[in-house]
Amino acid sequence: MKRKLFLRIFLLTFIVLSIFTMITGFVSFKVYEKQQNQSLRSLATLIRIDKNAGLSNEAISYKYSIVGNISFINKDGVLITSLDSGIDKTESLLSREEVKEALKTGEGTSIRLNENNKQFYFYKAFKIFNDILLIAIPIATFKEVVEFLLTVLLIIVILTVIFGYILAYYFYYTDIKPVEILERYVRKKFKDDSIPEIDMRNLPTELKSIAKTFKKTKYKLEKVAKKEQEKKMYLMTTINSMEDGLIVLDENNVIKLINNSARTILDLKEEDDFKDNILMITQNMDLFTAISNSGNQQSNQEITIGDKIYELSIIPLSQDNGKLILLNDITDLNKIENMRKEFVANVTHELKTPLTSIIGYVDTLKDGALEDQNKAKEFVEIIGVESTRLERLIEDILALSNIESQMEIKRDKITLNEIISEVINNYAKKAGEKNIDLKTDVENELHIFGNKELIKVMLSNLISNSLKYGKENGEIVVKAFSSNGKAIIKIRDNGIGIAQEDQERIFERFYKVDKSRSLDPDSTGLGLSIVKHIAKSCGGNVSLESELGEGTTIIIEIPLEGGK
């Protein structure tokens, strides 16, 4: 900026000074020429008088030689007399400019460089009678002229540099510097928030108004920016508080906007910048394929990311062909839906099995088996057993749904050893039939808070299971003790045991280890499920340890009453 300014001023000054010098030179030369002409004219008049008086050319030459070289030529250009030995006598003097002019008008002038002695001469020719008077006055040598011109040029250059520099600085500081300051100030304004106020005193008047306008614009812009910021914050807070993942893509599938949930789902860091498309960033081919295939239609589909299932909605946006992507976690929903489907299927199946049997036997009886007393009796008995099974099943389902829905459960303080001995007594006969030794090892004063009837059901279920699957001549041990503020009940048998792969699922509804045992009328597949739910209703839980062929231990933990 400064250099440019300096060069311009330099050039300008140079031209102005050169023109000025040239004009001055020209004018002074003209003045000089005029003076010379006048003095030489008066000289010519004197010579004319002398000549008229009869003085010879030679004598005149000598008389006036102090003025310059004086020569006479005749009309034919032949040199008559001359003091100047340098004049070429063979040369036709008529071709000289001043001679030609003098022949025409009586007087001629010329300024020329004399080739012989490299000197500039002022030549003058006057017509006096029949002769022509030539006067040559030396002005300067050629060297002198060149030196003079160079000196003038040098002075001009030096003056230009000095003036140019001073002027450039002057203009820079008065006119350009303030603009620069203003520009820097405005640029800074848009860059960061904390800018020192501009010092208006240093500004020239015309810039002051611009500075004021800038200031006003700045405040307006700040206001608008603040509003926009608030809007953006509001929007970001809204989309970040969404539970669903939200992503906005442009037409090249590059992420334009993403909320926190989506970051979590796709395992993206906060500082990730999104220059590449979504495949490059997530490396998830399923997601990318779904997005690429969606076209201009809204589409919904399920997608698995990690170990979760999401409902993926892709909505095309009219703005720059982008897409809005929503990810809704439906893992739990899916699980519940699957459980419900399984449950309904199981219930239907379990209820249908005894019913089919009953209907079959009733049909056989109708078709004539009623006549056969023995057959009829046998069939009716089977129908009875199946009906009982159906009843038990429905009771169990009802019990389970009651416990699950937490309806009408009265909870009192219960003493465990009382209930355990009561249940054991109920099963003493059955144990005797299989010759199983039913042992108890129960701590006194174990109080829990729960529903007495339900606890009874829970224990009965467990002991009847142990009896059912226990070996003959085996033993069942019921232990109860307190540990870490919990009452722990362990029921151990040495029966057939449960395989490792079944252990996890054994507490599910309708799960049976041996599918063939489903024909057992006593088994509904709901027993352990009920146990689990009762334990949970008292704030406890159930676990088991078992080895195939060795036996099973069921462990129930229930918090003691009052946290004792």
Add this chain to the structure above:
Amino acid sequence: MNRETFDLALNEVNQDIVELGSKTIQVLEKTKVALTNLDENLAKQIYSDDDYIDAKEIEISDKCISIIIKEQPIARDLRFLITALKISSDFERICDHSAQITKLTRKLLKHNAGILPDSIDEMFTITLDMVKRIVKSYATNDVEIAMGVYDDDDQLDKAYKSMVKWIKGKIENNVDKLDEYLDYLFISKYFERIGDRTNSIAKWIIYKEKGNIRHYYNVKD
């Protein structure tokens, strides 16, 4: 080709590699689902995915070779292209192994009531995790992840060794089920191979980023 178009060509290869990697993850995930749910359709999809990946690998190689011939790249660009060539063939092999695992497992499950030993499942989980991380490492140019994957290969080798031990024991006791246990052996060998391929990818990613061929032989140096 000026620098801009050249960069575009490199970026295209880069995207292709990530696509190949992502597709490989997808194939492995599909394999897992197909095996747990005994999904015949999904198994067929895996075979067709394998064909797609074969074609993609050839496409990437062609692109790389053409760029190398036309542009004679040097330094980082050359390393990138060489890495792309090596990695794409590794991914392609991983998908081949995956398809072979599917084939063997389907055969096994038909005889074996749909229960696979837990150790197979464990190998599957480790492998899938390694492949996922290596693709992420490539896409994000993260050498740390690549080094982590390199170290994790030991875990897979351990799982493989214990699997071999288990199979040996089983064969001694049930000679009549020899075929079945040999299949298990092959499956675990394929997993071990996938681990090796992933390892090789890790080395090449480190080479690409650090430019030191020594890393190819010993990353930990």
